[in-house]
Amino acid sequence: MALFAKRDDIKQVPWFSLTEWHDVYRQIYSNDVIEQTKAYEALLVWKARMPKLPVGVDCTLSILQVCLRDREWTSKIDSGELPMYCENDLSLMYSTTIMRFLNHFCNIGHTKQTSLFQIAKQLKIPEWIVILRHQTAHGYELPSIGVLRIAINILLHWLHDEYWAAEARAVEKCYMEEANILEEEKEETKEVQAFTDLIELWTAVSLYIDAGYKLVSNLPEVQLREILQDLRAYMLSQYSGKTSDNDENEYISIHGKTIKIDKEYNLRAAQTLLLSEISMHLAENKSLITIHKKSDIICNVLLKNEAFLPNSDVVQIFQQKGRKNIDLKKKILPPGMLRFWKDIIFLLHNKKILDVLMFKLLNIVNQEQESKGKRTLATLWISSIVYSFIQLDLTQKISRTMEYKPTKDSTKPAAKSALSQHLKELVHYSHPYLRNVLWLDISSTIPHFLIDINFLSKLLLHVNEFSARLIEPILKFVSPRINVQARKHLSNLLKIYTFQKYNDEDSNNDIDERKIFTVEDFDVSSTRNKVKIYKKERTTKKKTADLLTDQIIRNLHWKPASDTLLSYQWVECPIGLLPWQMDSLKSLEPLKLNPSKHSVSILDSQIIAGIINRKSLKMQSRIKWENVLRKKRRTTRQERKRDKSIADVIMNRALEIAKKTDTM
Incomplete structure (x- = not known):
């Protein structure tokens, strides 16, 4: 919040959503009695939800309360419906509101242990309002109602510039930053998805190889055939060192490694191409993902792979032929x-x-x-x-x-592959x-x-x-x-x-041997008695509940629910969300400063409480809040689940075919 002393952590707020907050903001500065009354009622709801409101909201609630009361009573006082001394009551309400306003703001940030005049100067509040506060607190006579109305309207104007507009701009900035973060995450997610698809495609191809398939053209999955053909065309077009032999087989060279692609394009070659592509993804330095993140990504992908940590059905694919169970x-x-x-x-x-x-x-x-x-x-x-x-x-x-063991002959050292085999x-x-x-x-x-x-x-x-x-x-x-x-x-x-x-x-005994069985565990009559006792207790509780409830409406302010609400599927409704409420975080539109319905007069006798000149409203604070408040910002990001891709479907299809092949 613009007027909060801390911003380094998540805070509990009384409004249901940003939409609700923005609606109240719009209603407060609408210069319309009906709209401001709605805003006042909404602020009272916020007060009921959370008694300790943000300073800017609490002060706005107090100002709206006295302004609406003034506009309701003034016409009645002028017409004689209310006695003249009610104007003194209004002056007392105004004075209390001004004192509460200044008392609130003398306790924020670095303004503690400072005089009110210094606070007012720092917060761009007119000095004469502080003098007005001293007169009401220590004087023998309250200021005139016209002066108090001017002061309240100035403070309402000040709250717009320093809380409501400032908060709206902060929310807009937060949305822009979140949009940029989401854009970066989207690019990162695309790369993660591409890497995940490669792993799953490699798994699917390997499963088909184990199932006895040899050529890409023989695969039963059409999408997989098309993907592997596209991969072959891409690799041949991207990497140099391509040659052809008499059998028209093609070769590509990737990082010093030559890969042979047969004329008929068998699955082994496709598996090697996919593995090379995975290796290149891990070796890229220009990626948005750091090396540490890449390590986490590939490990998480493997741990979620159905063939890496498989269930008992999939494990049978990797068994030796003839064995149906695995220890x-x-x-x-x-x-x-x-x-x-x-x-x-x-x-x-x-x-x-x-x-x-x-x-x-x-x-x-x-x-x-x-x-x-x-x-x-x-x-x-x-x-x-x-x-x-x-x-x-x-x-x-x-x-x-072997390296330091003396040899009789001076022959050359064996090749690396021969040494490894030895x-x-x-x-x-x-x-x-x-x-x-x-x-x-x-x-x-x-x-x-x-x-x-x-x-x-x-x-x-x-x-x-x-x-x-x-x-x-x-x-x-x-x-x-x-x-x-x-x-x-x-x-x-x-x-x-x-x-x-x-x-x-x-190993085949799945019974928990630490369980000690008694005669009661096998006594059927005892179990039946427990069921009867349970049913009897449920019937007793139901009768007691019926006695405690009736259809009498004791509070006349409550109204019976409409048929629409009665038929509403409350089970599908999120906790805390009513049918007419919105929980979407839509971006806030700027406040439209339309001409006021009321003419704003400079004469004290014609000043209307709560009606301010909207042309003079500003959307930018004049106060250097960094000198007043200590702010620490911390951004948090939530992990987002990825949708099931084509590679998932292909790998699942390969698992099913591999299972069927294994059982034949």
Whole structure:
């Protein structure tokens, strides 16, 4: 608010919407008795909703009250319907309003402990109004009614310039800033949507490949075929280094990597093109999205993907043929699922995003409101990735040993691919349990937090039923090293603490063994008696409620609801929203300064309270409020949900086809 001492936080306001606020603002300065009466009634409603109104609103309410009372009584006093001493009552009401006005504004901002004359000078209030206030507070005689009317109209004018108009301009500025933010978010949302679609299209193509489809032209989804053909044409037109061989196959070169596109355009080539496009999105520096945001985006997209954290039906797609069930209590994910996602995992690892994904998965594991199946899969994902880093650590140790080991002949060092294959064979021979984990690039690094003993300590201090399976691989290469016996004891302790030993004995037993059953649980008669008691209690409550209610209207100010309101679907109505109210945040239109219906006279005897010259109203404050108020502004933005895109539909269709293929 323009006259608030603080602006650094969200505030509770008495008006229902900005539309309501603007309507009251328009009515106050309409110079019309009926409109101003409506505004006064609305301000009284605001006062009932929130007794401590903003200073500008509270002062406007007091001024409107005395102005409307004056215009109602003056004609009656002149005609003799009211006695003459009622004019003295009006003077007293005016004096009280002026005193309350100045008392309000002497307690805002830096004006505390300052004389009223200094406050008036700082706030551009005429000095003679302060003198008028002193006369009414300490004098023996009240000022004349004409002078008081002039003072009230000046203060009403002042409130327009310093509160109502200033607030309207602030709202307009806020809308402009919000519009700019929304425009930026819209551009950002487009880029996020494009990136999300790429991930989902890649997932759909991979699902079709697993289902046995080979060529793009054989896909049953027409939209997917068209999208992949457009992608091929785009990539061929954008990237140089295109050549053709005798079979008329085409090649494109992206970041030093040559991709072959067969004449018949198979799905493997389309999958590679999509992966290249995803990689380029992550590598772009001119994007509106920062690197940190990109990491969050791709991880969030993966976590929402139905094939990354799938339900039990989708998990069967990644099983070995012939197996219809999957034991989620293994140490790693099914090999088919790891092979399906290996290219994305390798890409995240190369872009230094894999550790972000692990922390997000860990957050899912620690959320009790998530389903047990989802938390189990998140645990298996973390465990599978950690085992891959264990394999990487062993591989690098063997590689360093081979590098410094003297050789008999002086042959050239083996190629990188041959060396990697040789190291892979050595590691899998020594550690057979690592055969099904992902093989990471031997030149990559291991995230530091996996080796940090402090990270392990935090996991141990916040254990749950999934912690034993999660912590076991981390114990293998945390620094300083923990011996085998200590690791075994710690793992057993975790299983006992989280009741995992009993669950591991029978993986197919879904009954909660901690439940103690008694005879009463199987007593049918006892259950029936409880149902009867419950029905009896409901009948008694209903009769009591009927006795407490009747159809007598005790307050004559209340009116029965109309048929329209009685038939209104109140269940569909938002809380606090009445049928005739608007909750849309429409932009405020500027106040139209139409000619006044009343002639504004400069003679004191013809001054009408609450009627001011609208031509002299200003839409800009004359006060430097930054010298009066301390303002801190903080903008907040809400996340907006994206609509379901074509890529979502395509991926869901691919999942359905992959399920059917798996069951055949």
